[in-house]
Amino acid sequence: MHNSVPFTIPELSSMKRTPEKLYYRGNLGLLNRPKISIVGTRRPNPYTRAITLELSKKLSLSGMVVISGAAAGVDAIAHQGAGAENTIAILPCGIDLRYPAANSELIEAIESHGLTMTPFEPGFAAREWSFVVRNEIVVALGDVLIVTEADIGSGSMRSVEYALAMGKQIYVLPHRLRESAATRQLLREGKAEAIDDIDIFVALMSQRGRNSIDDTPFVSFCRNAPTYEEVMVKFPNEIFEAELSGLIEVRNGRVVVV
Structure with missing residues (x-):
């Protein structure tokens, strides 16, 4: 079973082209809570995996909803860290398809306890351009964007372009030389801030979320x-x-x- 709703989500008004309809499975109430988008490479190094998991778990425990794209790598880790009941997965395919297949169990858990959404008709198979649309929705829904690891020219950097155009604040992890070249470039150019202390960052985001309610x-x-x-x-x-x-x-x- 799936449901569809006309476009009524205010956050998506910042998109270049807002979806006319969204299909979903799960708890729409998650949209009313403070939200943070987390994206990154499909092949994260051990440091990125560990920090992404810790970060998403602590953000979730502080009351934040984690949004990502259900892809392999950073996306899946962010969803897992948050817990299925505190995460929103935006799909690049029809709501009745679980893509990628390797994450089908994770997506099924999010359908049951969290929220999956897509602008694509049931039965629609993911294509190169639909990932781009998916990425824009992930960015638009979050109050801020976190990129935990990314290479130059990657899909994550396309998400960064959307965040910059929308005026969203961007945060990245501090990486060593020769690792995550794209996020280190963002820091050099002053387009992102580094998360130097996870607990301080989570406290800041949590306070910001409470302020947004008032x-x-x-x-x-x-x-x-x-x-x-x-x-x-x-x-x-x-x-x-x-x-x-x-x-x-x-x-x-x-x-x-x-």
Whole structure:
């Protein structure tokens, strides 16, 4: 069994092209909780595997929902660390297909206890371009993006491009020389921050999540990184005061909460 819903998820408004319909299995209530996206290579080194598992587990225990793409490697580890009941898997295929097959048991557990979603019709087999759509949804749904390991030119870096365009904050793990060249490049260019202490980072994200629950309608709207024009239409009076006070910033034409 699967269900479908018309597009009603505010976070997806930051996508270039929002899906008209989403198919899902599981608990839609997870969408109402603070969410963090975690992505990375399909072939993580032992350090990345261990830290991704610890990080996702601690984020989950602090009340955060972990979002990823159910792929091999970092995605699967992030889902496993969070626990099926605290994770959302975005699929690159129809909701009735479990891709990749190697992760079918994991995806089945998420269907039963967490949430799987896809914009693709039942029976649709994953294609190269559908992974790109999947990645954009993963990024859009999360409050921030964590990239635990990635190579230059990889799919994870396409996710980074989406995050930058949406005004999302990006975090990476500190890596040794000759490892995870793409995330080290992001640090050099000032496009990401390093997670130097997992417990401090989790506490920061947890507090941010609690704050989002108490947001005013204006701040809640801005947390989805809308365009400046969209905010002007909906909150013409609040935006100027918020900008002057430093509550928000405009990055790449989108409004983000500082």
